[in-house]
Amino acid sequence: MNTAKMNYRGYEGCAEWDTDSGEYVGEILDIKEKIVYTGSDYTELVSNFISAVDHYCVTWEVVNAF
Numbered sequence: 001m002n003t004a005k006m007n008y009r010g011y012e013g014c015a016e017w018d019t020d021s022g023e024y025v026g027e028i029l030d031i032k033e034k035i036v037y038t039g040s041d042y043t044e045l046v047s048n049f050i051s052a053v054d055h056y057c058v059t060w061e062v063v064n065a066f
Helices: 042-063
Strands: 003-008 011-018 023-028 036-039
Touching: 003 023, 003 042, 011 036, 011 042, 023 042, 036 042
Parallel strands: none
Antiparallel strands: 003 011, 011 023, 023 036
């Protein structure tokens, strides 16, 4: 099993290689929402994880501003 763990801005992500899709599939851990990101290689996976965290943080800030 090929797995990857990442940390960014205090959020942790975990991804595994999906042989059916031929790419990594991961999610941000320890949040209520299920946010999934993918990548065909490790570089793309990390980039998409960072984008997913940034998007989650911006969305959370907007929602909680009201």
